[in-house]
Amino acid sequence: MLAGKDTTSSALTWFFWLLSSHPKMEAKILAEIKSIHARRHSFDDDAFGFEDLREMNYLHASITESMQLYAPVPFNSLHCLADDVLPNGTTVKKGWFVSYASYSMGRMEALWGSNFDEFKLERSLEAETDTFWPESPFKYPMFQGGRICAWGRRWSKLTIMFTATLMELRFLPPQSQSILLFLFSLSILYFFFFIFRRSTPDGVPAYPPGLEPYPLLGHLPQFVKNRRRLLDWFAECIAATPSNSFVLCRPGGVRGLMTANPVHVEHILRGRFELYPKGPRVTSLLHDFLGDGIFNSDGESWRLQRKTASFEFNTKSLRSFVLRVVRDELLARLLPRLNQAAAQGVVLDLQDLLERFAFDNICKVAFNQDPACLSPDTATAAQDPFSSRFASAFNDASDITSGRFRYVVPKFWMVKKLFGVGSERRLKEAITTVHEFAVKIIRAKKKEKQTYSVSKPSSLFKADDLLSRFVANEDHSEDFLRDIVVSFMLAGKDTTSSALTWFFWLLSSHPEVEAKILAEIKSIRARRHSSDDDEFGFEDLREMNYLHASITESMRLYPPVPSNSLHCQDDDVFPDGTAVKKGWFVSYSSYSMGRMEALWGSDFDEFKPERWLEAETGSFRPESPFKYPVFHGGPRMCLGKDMAYIQMKSIAACVLERFVVTVVREKEAPPPEKMVTLTLKMKGGLPVRVVGREKC
C-alpha cells in the first residue's frame, strides 16, 4: 500500500508541478475533457468510462511525459542468476545486481533528442492524428518492460481517470479524496502483485549458429543457401541473437545490421532520424524509375514533398474522394466479377483481382485516370491504350526495379544497363512509357489549370486527385510532379493487395474469425438500419474494430513491406550499446518482428485478432509503430495508412458480406510460398471459388 501510494502521488505531484508552468498544456487537457463530455452528452459529475479514458490522448501524453522527466520509480535492480554477456559484449557475473535507471533514461539526448529536458506533449502524440503513441518499454521502462507491460498500461489508465477527475473538479471533498486514494492504492498493489508474480528472468539465446562470415564472400554462401526462404532465415537468425540483431556481411566488404529490436528500430526511424537516410545504395537502385520522388529522396527534397503531400492527406476532401473511388471500383468492377465467377463456378486468382483493383484505385487517386484493369468487360480494357500500355509498363518497371535488389553480385545490373541488355533494356522501355504517360497527363492538368484561371480568375483551381492538388498549389516542375506521382502509385499499388491476399488466406482456416467479422458487420447494419445494398460510410468503417484488428493481425504475420533498409551516415551507438559504423546499411525486418515471442508472447505465431482489442470495450488498441513497423514509423511513416485501411476494410466487408470465399488447395498442402518483390506476394497467386452467401 505504501509503495503504491507513494508511486502515484510522486507521479501526480511532479505532473501538477510541471503543469503549473505550462498553462497551454493545461488548457489543451481541459478542452479535451470538455469535448469528451460533449461528445458523450455527459455531465461533469458522470464518472469517466474506459471509452472516455481511451480518448484522453493529451492527458495520457502529458502524464507519460511528466514521468519521463520524473520517474516515480527512478531505478530498478535485478539479480543475475548466471554468468552472462550483454548484447554489446559487456560481461555480467553470477550474483551481480543489474540496475537500470529510468530517471537517467528519461533525460538522455541520445534517446529523446536535443529537447530531452523539455516537457513536450507532442513527443508522444502522432503528428497527424494527435493520438497517443506509446514508446517501447525498453526505452521508457517506467512500468518495467517485458511481460508485465500490459498491467502497467491498466495502471496508467487508472492514473488518467484519477487525474482527469482532479483536474476537472479542481477540488474534492476530503472524504471522496480518501476513498479515491484508497481505491487507487489498491490498483497499485494489484499492479505490483503482477510484477512480482510474472517477472521471471528470460533466458539469453546464443548467437546464430553457423553465421560466421567467409573472407571476401561475407555471408554470401549462407545467403545463397537460404535464398528461397530469406525472410524466414533472417527471422531465425534474429530470434537466435540476444539483441535481436546481427551483422550481415555482403561480398566486397559491405556490412550492415539486420534488426528486429524495437529499440533499434525507434533509434533509426525517430531518435536519430537525420543520421539514417535512405542513402545512396537504395536511391541509386530506384532512381531510374522514381527519380527524386518522395519515396526515393532524402533531405530537403523529401521534406518539401512530405509537407505538400501530408497537408493533402489530412484533408477530409481527399478521404471522401478515396472512399468514392473505392466504392465505384467495388460496385462497378469487383463485385460484378465475383458474381460472374459465382454463377459460372470458375476458379479465380484473388491476388490478381486485388492487384488490378489496387492499380485502378491508385491511378484514380493519383491523377484521376482509369486504366480499367479490373473491367469485367475485357474487350474494353484491351482496347484502351492507356490500360494496355501504361498498366503493363508500370508493372514491368516496378518488377524489374525491385529485381535490382536481389542480384547476388550487387552491382551487376549496372553492367547490363551500360550495355543496354536483358532486363535493363526492358526496364528502360517500360520507364520511358510510364514517364511519357505521366508527363502527358501533367501537361493536360497544367493546361486545365491555366484555362480555369483565365475563365474564373477569382477562384482557385481545385480537383480531387493528388496530381491536381499538387498542380493547384504551386508551380512545380514537370519532373517534380512526375516523380511524386509515380512514387505514390508505387506506394499504393501492391501494398493493399498483398495485405488482403494473405488476409483472405488466413481467414480460410479461421472460420471463427470470419464469423466474428460477419457478426460485426451485421450489427453495424442493424444499428444504422441499412441493408447490404447500401455502401459503407466512414462511420461504419470506423466502427469495424474487429475487422480492423483482423487485417492488422494478418499484416503482423505477413507485412506487405517485409523489410526496409536505411543508410548509416556516421559511426553510431544504439541505446543498448550496439555499435554501427559509418556506411553500413541498417535493415529492420517487419516480418521477423511480427513473429517474435519476446514481442508478442507465446502465441506469437497464431492468427489472433483479439490481441489488438481492448478486453473491456472491444475497441482497437494500436501498438507502437516501432514494435509493429508495418507502416514504417517516425517522420517518414506511411502517408497512405488511413487510405489503405479505407480500401482494405471496404473490400473485405463488402466481399465477405456477399460471398463465401473458399481457397482452392489440396488438403495438407503446405502454406503458400512467399515471393518478395518490393512487396510480399503469394507465389502462384491465391486460387479461390466464390459462392453467393445467401445461397449457402
Ligand code: HEM
Ligand atoms: C497496407 C498498405 C500499406 C502498407 C503496409 C504501407 C507501408 C509503407 C511503408 C513500410 C513505408 C515506408 C517505405 C520506405 O520508406 O521505404 C511506406 C511509405 C509510404 N507510403 Fe505506404 N503503405 C501502404 C499503403 C499506402 C498507400 C495506399 C499509399 C497511398 C498512395 C501509401 C503512401 C506512402 C508514401 C507516400 C510513403 C512514403 C512516405 C515518406 O517517405 O515520407 N502507402 N508505406
